[in-house]
Amino acid sequence: MPTEHPSITRFREEHARLGGTGEVVILPDSVHTAALAAAALGCEPGAIANSLLFDADGDPVLVLTSGAHRVDTTATAARVGVPRLRRASPEFVRDHTGQVIGGVSPLAHPSPVPTYLDPWLERHPVVWAAAGHPAAVFSTTFDELRALTGATVVEVE
Template identity: 60%
Template sequence: MQNHPNVTAVRDALESAGATAEIVILDEAVHTAALAAAALGIEVGQIANSLIFDADGEPLLVLTSGAHRVDTAKVAVLLGVGKLKRATPEFVRRHTGQAIGGVAPLGHPKPVRTLIDVDLEQYPVVWAAAGVPQSVFPITYPELVRVTAGTPAPVA
């Protein structure tokens, strides 16, 4: 799995951004924040879920704490978009090159507008997917904001 093209793209993006995060390959795929937290022995809130939304036809990546759900109405108002809806698997793959369950916060074919849940800031380290459902990496909140060029926002 370390050599999977998506994992390689995430590793390359992390290195290009000067991040020191090491990608960890789990024994099994983890498709939910709860499963990822259990596999890592951490709080579910420390999982930075990468959720792609269709914002008036444009991709929006919301990195949200695994402890709660994105308030799409709130985010739509925040961004001034008319319609914000969960993206289809095809839309996600087209804009990230990755499948739902393994979407990383970076390593996409081109940059995706990104919001980062301010609730993640309370944790010294958060964990994000690294391109496939069994790969993750640890990162600090400030470094996550920096490497993604994301905008911190209240998303829940």
């Protein structure tokens, strides 16, 4: 039996420690986009919580946004009180989350990361987010995701 990727194991441990109730699903292929994840799970792209790590002048900021939108970085930076949000490099993402782009979960980072949650996700009774690896996802609800992450709800469009 193949062993599980260490980032998925770390996610599972943190998810359980925090009292998460959702199911972790390992998909047969990586799902690097909301559209691919939605197709694999049979849900709308809007029910996918994209975990987008931004570089705010050297500090990480995690935005959990509906797969139905793009983040307006200028408006969101102003709303969260940072000078600007830039796309993070793969190295910055790995350093701050311990995970790779396309598999960044909202949990199980080496250190706490300020996290913001798109209110559009509340429209879906089940929300899916990455579980530490591009082929791993977990089910949750908006309220549970907010509780698990300590996220602040903020408009991101």
